[in-house]
Amino acid sequence: MTTGIILLLTVALLGVCLFRASYDIRRGVYLKALCKKETVERVVFLTFDDGPDERYTPLTLDVLKRYRATATFFCIGKRAEEHPALVRRIVSGGHTVGNHSYSHSNAFPLFSLKKMLADMKRSEECLERITGERTGLFRPPFGVTNPVVAKAVRLSGYTVIGWSVRSLDTRGEAPGKIFRRIVKQLSPGDVILLHDRMPGCPELLVLLLDYLDEQGYKVTGIDKLVQS
Ligand SMILES: [Zn+2]
Numbered sequence: 001m002t003t004g005i006i007l008l009l010t011v012a013l014l015g016v017c018l019f020r021a022s023y024d025i026r027r028g029v030y031l032k033a034l035c036k037k038e039t040v041e042r043v044v045f046l047t048f049d050d051g052p053d054e055r056y057t058p059l060t061l062d063v064l065k066r067y068r069a070t071a072t073f074f075c076i077g078k079r080a081e082e083h084p085a086l087v088r089r090i091v092s093g094g095h096t097v098g099n100h101s102y103s104h105s106n107a108f109p110l111f112s113l114k115k116m117l118a119d120m121k122r123s124e125e126c127l128e129r130i131t132g133e134r135t136g137l138f139r140p141p142f143g144v145t146n147p148v149v150a151k152a153v154r155l156s157g158y159t160v161i162g163w164s165v166r167s168l169d170t171r172g173e174a175p176g177k178i179f180r181r182i183v184k185q186l187s188p189g190d191v192i193l194l195h196d197r198m199p200g201c202p203e204l205l206v207l208l209l210d211y212l213d214e215q216g217y218k219v220t221g222i223d224k225l226v227q228s
Pocket residue numbers: 049050100104141142
């Protein structure tokens with residue numbers, strides 16, 4: 001094999017590795033995201049992305065209240081703008097709101113730095129107007145990271161929250177199936193990724209919170225992860 005071909009194959013392989021890394025926030029290749037708390041204490045963090053949703057966010061909040069559980073909601077700015085009362089309800093329930101971009105555009109990871117910063121800022125300002133305070137937390141759309149996302153986060157001064165347990169709840173499977181997938185992976189300190197826009201979210205949450213309670217897990221606020 002000539003040196004040229006070997007070099008080409010090496011570059012191609014590196015490209016594939018970097019592309020795959022961009023889709024797995026847990027690898028921390030481009031930026032440091034808090035994905036799990038290193039602890040033996042039975043605590044977990046629930047995170048809900050892509051809301052607020054007028055149908056399922058209220059039901060999700062009802063379940064959390066019933067179980068006295070605290071969670072974090074990574075809201076999409078444009079949805080927050082449409083449903084400010086829901087964002088206020090999230091905060092008044094003792095939960096945390098984080099920035100999940102304004103547009104949640106499929107093209108977000110490919111935005112220029114300027115466009116990405118503007119999108120993040122628009123969401124930040126919208127959430128700040130509604131809640132009265134700036135969130136210091138960001139979760140990139142789709143959890144995709146790359147050098148531009150890393151730079152945008154650095155310039156904006158955000159703490160990035162990833163996850164250690166991916167429920168894959170957006171596939172729309174039965175809540176029982178998603179629940180089993182989650183608990184199979186679960187260990188102390190996990191950050192669980194859920195979506196409060198999914199119809200099965202409240203039912204899944206009941207199964208999960210019953211299980212966590214039985215197993216002696218405390219469902220706690222994200223500040224315990226950020227401060228650790
Ligand atoms: Zn999302």
